[in-house]
Amino acid sequence: MTAPHKTLCPYCGVGCGLEVVPQSRNPEASPETQRWQTRGDRAHPSSQGMVCVKGATVAESIDQDRLLYPMLRESLDAPFERVSWDVALDAITHRIREVIDTLGPDGVCMYGSGQFQTEDYYVAQKLIKGCLGTNNFDANSRLCMSSAVSGYLQSLGSDGPPCCYADLDLTDCAFLIGTNTAECHPIVFNRLRKHHKRNPHIKLIVVDPRCTETAQVADLHLAIRPGTDITLLNGIGHLLLTWGALDRGFIDQSTQGFQDYREVLRHYAPSIVAERCGIPETDLETAARTWAESQNVLSLWSMGLNQSSEGTAKVCSLINLHLLTGQIGKPGAGPFSLTGQPNAMGGREAGGLAHILPGYRLVKNPQHRQDIEQFWGLPEGRISPTRGLTVGEMIPALEHDQVGLLWIAATNPAVSLPDLNRTKAALQRSPFTVYQDAYYPTETAAYAHLLLPAAQWGEKTGTMTNSERTVTLCQAFRPPVGEARADWEIFAEVGRRLGFAEQFRFATSAEVHREFVQITQGRPCDMTGISHENLATRPIQWPCPSQGNPDTSPDKHNKRLYTDHRFHYPDGRARFMAYHEKGLAEPVDDRYPFVLTTGRLYGHWHTQTRTGRIAKIQKMHPQPFLEMHPRDAERLQLADQDWVEVKSARGMARLPLLVTKNICPGTLFVPMHWGALWAESAECNALTHPSACPISLQPELKACAVQVVPLSSSVQLDTLEKLGEAPPQRAAMVQRDPVESSRP
Ligand code: SF4
Numbered sequence: 001m002t003a004p005h006k007t008l009c010p011y012c013g014v015g016c017g018l019e020v021v022p023q024s025r026n027p028e029a030s031p032e033t034q035r036w037q038t039r040g041d042r043a044h045p046s047s048q049g050m051v052c053v054k055g056a057t058v059a060e061s062i063d064q065d066r067l068l069y070p071m072l073r074e075s076l077d078a079p080f081e082r083v084s085w086d087v088a089l090d091a092i093t094h095r096i097r098e099v100i101d102t103l104g105p106d107g108v109c110m111y112g113s114g115q116f117q118t119e120d121y122y123v124a125q126k127l128i129k130g131c132l133g134t135n136n137f138d139a140n141s142r143l144c145m146s147s148a149v150s151g152y153l154q155s156l157g158s159d160g161p162p163c164c165y166a167d168l169d170l171t172d173c174a175f176l177i178g179t180n181t182a183e184c185h186p187i188v189f190n191r192l193r194k195h196h197k198r199n200p201h202i203k204l205i206v207v208d209p210r211c212t213e214t215a216q217v218a219d220l221h222l223a224i225r226p227g228t229d230i231t232l233l234n235g236i237g238h239l240l241l242t243w244g245a246l247d248r249g250f251i252d253q254s255t256q257g258f259q260d261y262r263e264v265l266r267h268y269a270p271s272i273v274a275e276r277c278g279i280p281e282t283d284l285e286t287a288a289r290t291w292a293e294s295q296n297v298l299s300l301w302s303m304g305l306n307q308s309s310e311g312t313a314k315v316c317s318l319i320n321l322h323l324l325t326g327q328i329g330k331p332g333a334g335p336f337s338l339t340g341q342p343n344a345m346g347g348r349e350a351g352g353l354a355h356i357l358p359g360y361r362l363v364k365n366p367q368h369r370q371d372i373e374q375f376w377g378l379p380e381g382r383i384s385p386t387r388g389l390t391v392g393e394m395i396p397a398l399e400h401d402q403v404g405l406l407w408i409a410a411t412n413p414a415v416s417l418p419d420l421n422r423t424k425a426a427l428q429r430s431p432f433t434v435y436q437d438a439y440y441p442t443e444t445a446a447y448a449h450l451l452l453p454a455a456q457w458g459e460k461t462g463t464m465t466n467s468e469r470t471v472t473l474c475q476a477f478r479p480p481v482g483e484a485r486a487d488w489e490i491f492a493e494v495g496r497r498l499g500f501a502e503q504f505r506f507a508t509s510a511e512v513h514r515e516f517v518q519i520t521q522g523r524p525c526d527m528t529g530i531s532h533e534n535l536a537t538r539p540i541q542w543p544c545p546s547q548g549n550p551d552t553s554p555d556k557h558n559k560r561l562y563t564d565h566r567f568h569y570p571d572g573r574a575r576f577m578a579y580h581e582k583g584l585a586e587p588v589d590d591r592y593p594f595v596l597t598t599g600r601l602y603g604h605w606h607t608q609t610r611t612g613r614i615a616k617i618q619k620m621h622p623q624p625f626l627e628m629h630p631r632d633a634e635r636l637q638l639a640d641q642d643w644v645e646v647k648s649a650r651g652m653a654r655l656p657l658l659v660t661k662n663i664c665p666g667t668l669f670v671p672m673h674w675g676a677l678w679a680e681s682a683e684c685n686a687l688t689h690p691s692a693c694p695i696s697l698q699p700e701l702k703a704c705a706v707q708v709v710p711l712s713s714s715v716q717l718d719t720l721e722k723l724g725e726a727p728p729q730r731a732a733m734v735q736r737d738p739v740e741s742s743r744p
Contacts, residue, residue, distance in 0.1 A: 002022075004019035004020060004021045004039075004041075005019065005020040005021075005458075005475045005476075005477035006018075006019060006041060006044075006472075006473070006475055007019075007020060007457070007458065007472070007473075007474040007475050007477070008342060008464050008466070008472040008474050009038075009051060009054065009055035009058065009342065010058060010115065010342050010456075010457035010464075010474075010610075011054045011055065011058065011342060011605045011610075012054070012184065012185055012339075012340060012341070012342060012605075013114075013185070013338060013339030013340055013341055013342060013344055013345065013466055013467045014046070014047065014185050014186075014187045014188050014338070014466060014467065015046050015047070015342060015464065015465070015466020015467065015468075015470060015472060016040065016041075016044065016046065016047035016050060016051050016052075016055050016187050017040065017041030017043070017044020017046065017047050017049075017472060017539065018038045018039070018040065018041055018051065018055055018058075019038065019039050019040070019041045020036050020037070020038050020059065020458065020477050021036070021037060021038075021039070022034050022035070022036060022037075023035040023036060023037050032478065032479060034478065035059075035063075036059040036062070036458070036477065036478070037059050038051070038055060038056060038057075038058055038059050039051070039056070040055070040056075043538070044472070044539060045470065045538075045539060045541075045557045045558075046165055046466055046468060046470050046472075046539065047187050050187045050190060050191075051187065052186040052187060052602070053602065053603050053616065053617065053620070054603065054605055054611065054617070057614045057616055057617060058457070058610065058614075059458070060613075060614045060615075060616075061610040061611070061613045061614050062456065062457070062458055062459075063481070064439075064613040065439050065440060065441070065613060066438060066439060066440070066453070066481045066482065066484070067437060067438065067439060067440035067445075067451055067452075067453040067454075067482075067484070068453055068481055068482025068483060068484065069082045069083075069453060069482055069483050070082070070083050070084065070085055070087070070088035070450065070451065070452055070453065070483070071083065071450070071451040072087065072088060072091060072449065072450050072451075073449055073450075074449075075449070076428065076446070076447065076449070080451065085483060085485075088450060088452060089490075089493055089494060089497055090497070091450055092405075092407075092434060092450070092494055093494060093497045093498055095404070095405050095432050096108055096132070096405060096494075096498065097498075098404070099404030099405050100132070102404065103402065103403075103404045104134075105132050105133045105134035105384070106134045106136055106384075106388075106389075106402070107402065107403060107404035107405065108128070108132055108134055108136060108403075108404065108405050108407070109134075109136040109137075109138075109389060109394050109397070109403050109405070109406050109407065110124060110128050110136065110137045110138075110406075110407040110408075110409070111137075111138055111139070111140070111391050111394065111406070111407070111408045111409070111411060111413060112124055112137065112138070112139040112140070112347075112352060112409050112410065112411065113139055113140050113141075113341070113409060113410035113411040114139060114140055114141045114144065114339075114340065114341025114342060114343050114344040114347055115341060115342065115343065115410040115411070115457075116139070116343060116346070116347065116352070116409070116410055116487055117343060117346065117460065117462030117463060117464055117474065117487075117488070117509070118343060118346035118347075118349060118350050118462060118463045118464065118465065118471075118513070118516065119462040119463065119486075119488045119509045119512040119513055119516065120409075120410075120462065120486065120487035120488045120491070121139075121343070121346060121347050121350035121351075121352040122350040122351075122358060122488070122512060122513075122515075122516040123487075123488040123491045123492050123495075123504070123506070123512055124137060124352070124409075124487070124488075124491050125137060125350055125351045125352065125357070125358055126376055126491075126495070126503060126504070127491045127492075127494060127495045127500075127504075129351070129357065129363075129372075129383055129384075129388075130372065130373070130376045130378050130382065130383060130503065131378070131382075131495055131498065131500045131503060132498075133382050133383065133384055134384060134388060135354055135355070135363050135383070135384050135386065135387055135388030136354065136388040136389045136394070137352065137353075137354060137388055138353055138354045138388065138389065138390045138391045138394070139344075139347050139352045139353060139391075139411075140341070140391070140411040140413075140416065141339075141340075141341060141344040141347050141348070141352070141353065142353060142354075142390050142391050142392070142697065142698060143307070143391070143416060143417075143698065143699065143701065144303065144306065144307075144339070144340035144341060144344060144698075145302075145303075145306050145337060145339050145340060145344050145698075146306070146311075146353060146693075146696040146697065146698040147305065147306035147307075147308065147311025147312050147314070147315050147693055147695075147696040147698045148161075148301075148305075148306055148315055148337035148339075149348060149353070149356075149696065150311075150312040150315070150693075150695045150696040151311075151312050151314075151315025151316050151318075151319060151337075151696075152315070152319075152337070154312060154316050154575065154577045154695070155315075155316050155319040155320070155323070155574055155575055155576075155577055156319070156562070156567050156568060156574050156575075157567045157568030157569035157574070157575075158360055158524040158567075158568035159348055159360055159524070159525075160360070160469065160524050160525060160561060161334075161335075161336055161337050161339075161467060161468065161469065161561075162328060162329065162334045162335070162336075162560060162561035162562050163298065163333075163334040163335075163336035163468065163560060164468040164469070164541070164557075164558045164559060164560055165188065165191065165468045165558075166331070166557075166558040167296075167298050167331060167332050167333065167334065167336065167560070168188065168191045168192045168195060168298070169191065169195050169332075170296060170331045170332030171195075171202070171294075171296045171297065171298035171332035171333065172199075172201065172202050172203065172294045172295050172296055172297075172332065173202070173203045173205070173290050173291060173294035173296070173297045173298070174192055174196070174202070174203070174204050174205070174298050174299075174300065175205045175207075175287075175291065175297060175298070175299040175300070176204070176205065176206045176207065176208075176214060176218075176299070176300045176301070177206075177207040177208075177229060177232075177233075177299065177300075177301050177304065177305060177318065178207070178208070178229065178301045178302060178303065178304020178305035178306070178314070178702075179208075179214070179300055179301050179302035179303070179304055179338060180208065180210070180212040180213065180214050180215075180302075180304075180599060180600070181214050181300060181302070181338065182212065182213035182214040182217075182602075183212065183213055183214070183600060183601060183602040184302060184303075184338075184340075184599070184600050184602075185302065185338045185467075186602065188300075188338060188467075189214065192204070192300075193217065196217070203219045203220070203290045203294065204217065204218045204219050204220075205218060205219065205220045205221075205222065205287050205290060206218035206220070206221050206222070207221075207222045207224055207229070207232060208221070208222075208223065208224075208304065209223055209224060209225065209226050209595075209597060209663065209664050209667050210223075210597070210599075210627070210662055210663050210664075210667075210669055211223065211661070211662040211663070212662070213602075219290075220283060220286055220287060220290070222277070222279050222283055222284075222287060223278070223279065223664050224277040224278060224279055225276070225277055225278045225595075225664065225666075225667075226584065226595045226597055226667055226702070226703045227308070227581075227583055227584040227595075227703055228276055228277040228278070228581065229304075229305060229308075229314045229317070229581075230310065230313055230314055230317045230579055230580070230581035231268065231273050231276045231277055231581045232273060232277050232279075232284070233314070233317040233318055233320070233321060234264065234265055234267075234268040234273070234317060234580075234581070235268045235269075235270060235272075235273030235274075235277070235284055235288075236284070236287055236288045236291060236321060237261070237265045237268070237317075237320060237321055237324060238265045238266070238268040238269065238270070238273070239270060239284070239285060239288035239289075239292075240288055240291065240292055240321070240324055240325065241262060241265055241324070243288075243292060245288075245291075245292035245325065246324055246325060247324070247325050247326030247327075249326070250323070250325075250326030250565065251323070251324065251326075253565065254323075254326075254565040254566075254567065254572075254573055254574060255323050255573050255574050255575065255576055256569075256571070256573045256574075256575050256576070257575050257576035257577065257578065258576050260576065260578045261320055261324075261576035261577075261578040263578070264578040264579070264580060265578075267580070270284055270285065276581075278664070291321065291325065292325070295332070296327070296330065296331060296332030296333040297321075297322070297325065297327040297333055298332055298333055298334060298336060299318055299321070299322065299334075299335050299336065300336050300337075300338055301315070301318060301335075301336075301337060301338065302337070302338045302340065303340060303599070303701070303702065304702060305318065306337075306696075306698055307698060307699065307700060307701040307702040308693060308698070308700050308702060308703070309582070309584070309585035309691045309692060309693055309694075309699075309700040310579070310581070310582050310693060311693040311695075311696050311698050311700075312693050312695040312696045313577075313579035313581075313582075313693075313695075315335075315337070316577035316579060317577075317579055318335055319335045319574075319577075320576050320577065320578070322334060322335050323574050323576055324576075328562055328565075328574075329560060329561065329562035329563045329564070329565055330560070330563065331560070334560065334562075336467070337467070338467050339466070339467045342464050342466070343464035343465060345464075345465035345466060345467065345469065346463065346464050346465040346471075348360070348525075349465060349520065349525045349527070349542075350516065353390075354387055354388030354389060354390050355387045355388070357369065357372050357383070358372060358516065358519045358520070359371075359372075359519045359520040359521075359523040359525065360520075360523050360524050360525050361523070363383070363384070363385070363386070363387050363388070364385065364387065366385070369383040369385065372519070375518070375519055376503060377502060377503060378503075390692075390697045391413065391417065392417075392418075392690055392692055392697060392699055393697075394406070394426075395417070395419075395422065395423055395426045395690070396426075398426040398427070398429050398430055399425075399426050399429065401429070401431075403430060403431075404431055404432065405431075405432050405433075405434070406427075406430045406432070406433045406434070407433075407434040407436070408433065408434070408435050408436070408444060408448075409435075409436040409437070409454065409487055410436065410437060410438075410454060410487065411444075412437075412442050412443055412444050412606070412607040412609055412675065413427070413444055414427060414442075414443035414444040414446065414447060414675065414676075415443050415444075415607040415675030415676070415677075415683060415685065416606065416607055416672075416685065417685060417690075417699075418685050418688040418689055418690045418699045418700075418701055419650050419651075419685070419688060419689055419690045420651065420683050420685040420686045420688075421650060421651045421686060422650070422690075423685075424447070427444070427447035428447060430447065432449050432450070433447055433448045433449050433450070434448065434449070434450045434452060435447070435448035435450070435451050435452070436451075436452040436453075436454050436487065436490060437451075437452075437453075437454055437609075438453070438454045438455070438456035438484065439609050439610075439613075441677065442607070442609055442677065443607070443675045443676050443677050452485075452490060453480075453481075453482055453483055453484040453485070454484055454485065454486070454487055454490070455480035455481075455484040455485055455486045455487075456484075457474065458474075458476060458477050458478060459476055459478060459479065459480040459481070459484065459486075460474075460476050460480070460486035460487075460509065461473065461474065461475050461476045461509050461510075461532070462474055462486070462488070462509045462512075462513070463513060463530075463532070463535065465542070468541065469525075469541050469542050469543075469559070470539045470540070470541045470557070471527065471530055471535060471539060471540050471541070471542060472535065472539040473532055473535035473536055473539075475536075486509065488506070488509060488512055492504040492506055509532070510531070510532040510533075513531065513532055514531060514532075517530055517531070521545070521546075522545075524543065524561075524568055525542055525543065526542065526543045526544065526545040527542045527543075527544055528544070528545050528546035529544040529545055529546045529547075530542065530544050541557055541558075541559050542559075543559070543561075562574075584700070584703050584705075585689065585691035585700050585703075586649075586689050586691065586700075586703070586704050586705045587705065588666070588705045589705065591707060592647075592648060592649065592705035592706050592707050593666070593705075593707060594632070594666060594667065594668050594705070594706050594707065594708060595666060595667045595668070595703050595704075595705065595706075596646065596648070596667075596668045596669075596670060596684075596687055596688075596703070596704050596705070596706040597667060597668070597669050597670075597702050597703055598669070598670055598671070598672045598684045598685075598688065598701055598702060599669065599671060599672060599702075600671065600672060600673070601621050601671050601673065602620070602621075603616075603617040603620040603621050604617060604621050604671070604673040605673075606672070606673065607672075607673065607675050608673050608674070608675070608677075608678050611673075612673075612677070612678050621671075621673070623656065623674075623679065623682075624653075624655055624656075624670065624671055624673070624674040624679055624682040624684075625655055625656050625657070625658040625670070625671070626644060626646060626653075626655040626656070626657055626658065626668055626669070626670050626708075627658045627660050627662065627663045627668060627669040627670075628657055628658070628659055628660075628663065628668055628708070629659075629660070629661060629663050629664065629665040629666075629667070630659050630660075630661060631665045632665055632666065633657065633659045636708060636710070637710075638657055638659070638708075638710060639657070639659065640657060640658065640659040641656055641657060641658075642656070642657045642710060642711075643655070643656050643657070643710075643711040644656075644657055644708050644709065644710055644711055645708070645709050645710075645711050646668070646670070646687060646706050646707070646708055647687075647706060647707050647708075647709070648686075648687040648688070648689070648704050648705060648706045648707075649689075649705070650686065650687065650688075650689065651683075651686030651687055652681070652686060652687070653670065653681055653682050653683060653684065653686055653687060654680070654681040654682065654711060655670060655682055668706065668708070670684045670687075671684070672684050672685070672701075685701070687704055687706055688700075688701050688704050689704050
């Protein structure tokens with residue numbers, strides 16, 4: 001019997017270790033035809049053998065609806081035709097040269113993904129930012145955690161979550177805000193919940209407008225009005241200040257900006273805060289009192305803070321409370337951002353957003369640009385000093401014909417971007433779109449001129465970093481299907497064909513990784529002590545410099561940052577970043593009286609590209625829905641299961657109603673997972689708006705103003721009939737552009 005292949009779950013940022021083994025009924029099959037199953041890896045330090053339904057079923061999706069060959073077409077109306085890799089790559093290089101001649105390097109845009117391995121990310125940066133000289137690389141992490149990045153940067157002087165999962169077992173106050181951890185990061189939640197159950201004195205506070213599964217087990221649930229997070233956090237700060245529950249020594253020796261913060265807090269008296277947030281004043285006081293009296297306060301957050309037009313301010317307002325009370329850099333404490341994607345962290349390390357460069361460097365910093373140019377063997381000044389376009393900015397750039405080539409990889413923007421009708425219209429205008437993905441069809445494939453088949457999880461070896469900075473080697477356990485290639489190999493080959501042979505001499509992903517870690521030397525995310533070779537024995541947490549052998553270090557896991565209370569500003573001090581609340585970018589009014597919030601369900605992942613193809617998960621979450629409080633339903637004379645039309649200023653969706661007291665009156669919830677491939681008119685992003693945080697440029701996917709009207713019975717019947725058929729658009733796409741299925 002062969003040893004199991006060790007890898008990482010390719011879904012969320014918890015980063016659970018998996019073991020992959022052949023299905024028992026066919027143990028002797030060839031690697032190409034073998035069916036596989038996954039189980040938790042007990043030796044993985046982050047997850048200790050636990051997995052949720054997604055990790056347990058992921059192997060079921062790997063042979064479903066795979067894109068096997070490069071496919072090219074003249075225009076979006078024409079059928080795809082199979083082409084060789086040679087033709088496909090020539091088409092890309094020819095186009096890139098043409099675009100650079102006509103529009104300049106900034107006419108090229110790439111939109112990548114937290115599904116990339118770090119090696120994919122790194123080679124893409126070298127190609128786009130280094131060799132082509134444009135910073136127009138952004139990733140779907142922009143939608144997910146860029147506010148956490150900018151919040152850490154502002155408050156602590158550098159990105160990088162300071163905590164580790166062991167803190168979940170050591171805290172005596174877990175403060176969860178803007179995170180439905182039970183459904184979205186279930187293994188983190190399991191660990192916290194176990195600690196909470198075993199130790200009744202441990203307090204769990206959950207801040208969320210919905211009474212989610214997370215909130216249902218909290219000691220205190222603060223169901224604040226959407227968009228009032230900063231008011232709440234400043235209100236807690238006000239009380240801590242009033243009670244003198246501060247760490248004066250920490251504030252004096254390790255921070256700056258306290259006086260300004262104190263001035264801001266003055267405006268957040270409890271009665272005002274309670275009224276604005278829509279919570280009892282006593283609950284506010286209980287939350288502040290619990291924070292004040294706890295030895296170790298751990299805050300967890302996710303998209304609920306990040307996806308906001310004031311996302312950075314929200315993150316900083318939370319970190320301020322940790323600075324006020326010295327709750328950072330010690331066991332069981334600290335501000336802990338939970339990342340959404342499996343390798344959003346690796347993307348940050350490799351410079352995979354439009355404003356950053358590898359090794360936690362910034363595009364705007366001339367020294368950082370020079371470091372990278374020298375390291376990559378490129379002439380001085382090759383890296384543009386201008387921040388690249390974020391994905392949100394690529395949409396207007398497409399509208400204004402400023403994009404000559406759009407290259408999308410491992411993500412599905414025709415479902416996941418806000419203001420989807422506008423997004424689709426912009427994608428339709430793109431003169432040449434390359435779409436590189438493992439699956440076909442997807443909603444975005446409909447907007448592509450060239451499809452490139454990507455090897456996916458299990459078909460390529462590379463690294464991913466989870467929320468607690470633990471790097472895991474994801475081992476390939478089978479060859480890529482059809483002619484699929486690893487993303488980094490595709491980028492490297494394009495680089496070579498463009499004349500950068502020297503820069504892309506990689507033969508294996510281990511070589512890519514070896515080069516990448518050198519660029520992190522001396523940086524906050526120093527990984528020079530990490531290699532594919534030592535990762536083969538166990539996952540390793542960074543920082544891990546080559547000096548100080550990580551294998552013999554007594555603290556080889558569960559590292560915390562800032563234990564010496566020295567932060568990444570030149571003076572070593574963290575910053576209080578004081579913000580007043582501005583409120584939602586799109587407040588409700590008479591015409592659109594509800595706040596619509598969006599989010600994930602336990603079983604599905606993002607736009608269902610994988611999970612929609614797994615029967616167990618489809619059965620678990622068969623259809624989208626709209627949550628509404630009974631009081632609102634009664635007012636509108638609606639009942640549970642009634643079909644309604646939800647409209648915003650930008651679009652509409654048709655959904656069955658789920659009447660529940662688990663949501664505040666005036667607020668609605670719709671899951672984000674259903675694109676046009678999986679349901680008729682159920683796209684939550686047809687409703688959302690693109691307004692973004694001015695600092696992180698992360699859009700406010702969590703709140704928009706909508707109205708709800710009952711569906712007339714004839715429209716209702718029509719919608720139900722369509723739902724009874726195979727997902728309509730999917731059927732149409734498969735018919736128009738047949739691509740051989742790899743299912744045996
Ligand atoms: S918690 Fe996240 S990483 Fe762990 S198995 Fe579930 S989806 Fe995968």
